Amino acid sequence: MADRPTVLQHAAPSDAVSADAMLADAVLADARQVAARRAERAGIRIAALDDLADLERACRLLDEVWQTRPGDPSEMQPPLLRALRHSGSYVVGAWSGPDLVAASVGFFGAPSTSSLHSHITGVLTDRSGRGVGAAVKWHQRAWTLAAGARWVTWTFDPLIARNAHFNLHRLRATAVEYLTDFYGTMTDGRNAGQPSDRLLAHWDLRSPAVASAGRGTDPVHPGDPDPGSGTAPPRAVPVLVDEGGRPVARPATDAEVVSVAVPDDVEALRGADPATALRWRLAVRETVAPLLAAGWSVVGFRRPEGYLVARPPGGTRGRDR
Template structure:
């Protein structure tokens, strides 16, 4: 079924100047150094083979449906798209693949091995991608993520400052890997303006006039509330991946509720302006912005 939620209009990113390229490159290098890793483009067949195996190890897809293939990686790299890896102690421990799109660079997939958890390797990888794009005159990166994954929402919207532009219902169809667990794959499409700096202003202290459009009930399930406020909060579970394994039916209820409330608000012109530390999207109407 084709998604019916319209794309939210966003201003075109500014053209990157030399100062943006210098700043972005320095920040990416400093972040990688602080994390004790190196981020670099992948160039050899051996590296790309390792990247495919690593991504499959992280997602554990159905053996007949790999996330990405060596031949596709080679073609993307050769044609000028983004194929990069994270190296820790000389070993590949992360990978990211993006392809050139009509509005900039679309980052298709990124994964970091769990051994690097807590070292900000994901941030270093995205900052490397930002610097790579700016050096090529690209001012915008887009990607999709599951709106139910709280840590990814906080990282994308708050730490990076990306802006959701579209709610995509069941975008990839059912994915039978350990992360998606055969569930419908709703996604938020975000745009990251590479010339506007990194990180978004905090939102937690400016919620006095907000209403709860979706909250977590006493049993951990979704509770629908009001959506008529100028600022609406939409909560998601603390750990949807654990919930999918422990209680698939409850995870399905969260998918349906988030699609209805978050997707519905975006479809009627509301804008997602942030994500709080305690796991709530902040959504504002036209009059509030």
């Protein structure tokens, strides 16, 4: 691939890292193969965006995906993308022939540049469902590993079921923090009028479960908190359910795993019934945020139950939310 990340330098004892370095090399080689296969399968070419005209095209694409209204601030600006790219950050586009069909932007962050934060990734609507978004994420994994980092983080709207399934099941990321109204007021056509709550996804790029998911060989059921075990999925006790399209909370439970429902299509719901969409936002916030703050973990997403959230080892039972 044409994109060449800046390699981060990490000091380490010379005698203690050989085995780990060999493992890292093997993981990187496999990640590059996975990324190449995914891009080929999607019929795209993924490359860094260096030309100013291409950066401008990427900004227009992201505005189209996010339905940015005339006069409102753009999702990204070409000068910022130019600066990010020049400083070694992740600024790429996905091309189908001469057409730019997706763009993604990320930058390095704490701890000690071992993590890339993927700020925004957008795919044109007419290309959705064709594996383009997945190909970009697997390219991002290979690129980040080549740069010497171990993790990728990003935020996603917890109410969008397809994104939750993609992030937590297909990519095998985990959700580690609930961020209340993270971006404040948003004016784009996809988010306007609703609090911008997000879940923070954490992707361990060297995880065996992630590697298996990339190769398409992961045999584990959706939502299994022990990837690779081959065991049946956990029985989750519902604490938030969908009853007639509305969220209904259930009493707290002693269960090890609970489920939290979300709407089938919250984006359509926001247009048809904003008040009910807001009820879902607040109900999911009031359910998930206290659980994560208490040390519970989002271990997966499974239809139709929704999020599967597991109690921490040795966690307090009963009404500990």
